[in-house]
Amino acid sequence: MWSKRDEVDYALQRRNSLQRVFGRARSLTPSDICDADPMLIRSALHHGELTKTHCPVCETNRLVNLNYVFGDQLGQYSGRIKSEAELVEMQTEYGDFKVCVVEVCTDCGWNHMIRSYRLGDGIKRRPPRRQPTVEDIYG
């Protein structure tokens, strides 16, 4: 993605978590680190984009990535999940926002933020006008 910047890779933290289960010390059990809550699993099943990586804990090939977007310019859409294709479009629609990529295994519940980065064309914009949501109507 052309506007990608400030990328942070969390591979080291990921390795450390796994090391605590599979390393010599074994200070944690898989259930300690496979703690995805039901909402996260549901999001992963509906919006997750399948990766080529196998789950580091249970080794299934159902490891998915979720892209969470955050930023003032996103208004009420901050905190939502976006597909790779949506992110490509959003680069030219917003000046600056952060993407946090979380990998989730829908089988065992392993989840870890694997990287974050910023996107956007650098042009400052006001957040979009708030649209009523289902929660507003039925909340």
Ligand SMILES: [Zn+2]
């Ligand atoms: Zn797994």
